[in-house]
Structure formats: structure tokens, C-alpha cells
Amino acid sequence: MNTCCNINETIQDFQDALFAYTLTNVEDKEQAEDIVQEVMYRFAKAYQNNTEIQHLRGWLYQTTRHVIADHFRSLSPSSELTEQMEILPDEPAEFELEDELIAQMIKLLPEEYNIPLLWSDIDNVPQKEIAEKLGLKLSATKMRIQRARKMLHEMFLECCEIVYDKNGNFVHCDIKITCTPLLEIEKSLTGKSD
Secondary structure: OOOOOOHHHHHHHHHHHHHHHHHHHHOOHHHHHHHHHHHHHHHHHHHHOOOOOOOHHHHHHHHHHHHHHHHHHHHOOOOHHHHHHHHOOOOHHHHHHHHHHHHHHHHOOOHHHHHHHHHHHHOOOOHHHHHHHHOOOHHHHHHHHHHHHHHHHHHHHHHEEEEEOOOOOEEEEEEOOOOHHHHHHHHHHHOOOO
16 A cells, blocks of 8 residues: 555544534434544555555545445435435545646745645645655644644635535535636646636
């Protein structure tokens, strides 16, 4: 598995987000916890089997969608909820596009911040390894990554119209027309023209 070096860090990084995503679909805390636990079990198994995962975030969300769909199918094969789950996007390309857009947003940050954040959050390089590559102490590397995340968050709030679901969880964002750099990036990634 070339995208993950520390399984414990990866589980810690994604567990809360996957739980929030799952909870918006099943609306039951215990079931959501069980589903996320199953996803993490499958991830740990893939890790042990050295399964190559090109886009970790996309793989985790796709697996989560499959486990949620399996959950609803087990309740009732003709359930209306199962039909709703079939509507959920199933293509990893959607997540690949999101990952690429975020990576391009990160590249808009100053280089001293964008490099460690790209390595950490996009390439899943452990922070200790990033510190060694940059010739920095681990604490300085962690601080740069945290500052970069804050800068990215501010850019995100400034440039995106954020859409939330009924429970207040993030669903997606639309780039504001005033944010030319991101509109150009989106255009180049999706092939959209004016």
C-alpha cells in the first residue's frame, strides 16, 4: 500500500469524518459506529494484504458507501432506504476530482506551507518523514501543517459557497464567481468552458 505508512494515524485522521458522513445516511449513532468500524476493519485488512490504494480518501468513502448500502439491503431488499442509497454517487472519480481540486488549492498557498501540507494531507506522508525531508524539527513541521490547514480553511470560506445537509454536515461547495484562481483550476480539471 503506497499511500499509507501509518495505519493508526490514517484511522485517527478519517474516523470522525467517516462517522459524520455515515450518520447523515443512517441517522442512528450505533449503526453509524458499526458501519465505520466495518470500514476500518476492511481498511486494516487491505493494509495487511498490501493492497495498493491510489486515492485513500476516495477508497475509504467508496467503501463506506458500500457498507451503508449493504446495511440497508440487510434490513429489507425492497426498502425505500436501499433505493436512496443507490442514488449516492459510486464513482471514485468524484473523489479524485475533489482531491485534485483541494491539491490545487493547496498549491496556491506559499511554498513553505503548501509542500508540507500536500505531503501530509494529499500524499499521506508521515509528519516525521516530512520533517526529515524539509530539514525541520517535528514540532516546526507540525506547526507549518497546522498553519497551512488554517490558511486553506480561510481560502475555502472566502472562495466557496458551502452547502450543508439538514444535520449541519458539509455536503459540497460551489466556487464563488469572485474567486478567479479557483474557477480557473476547476475549469482546467473538469474541462468546462465559459
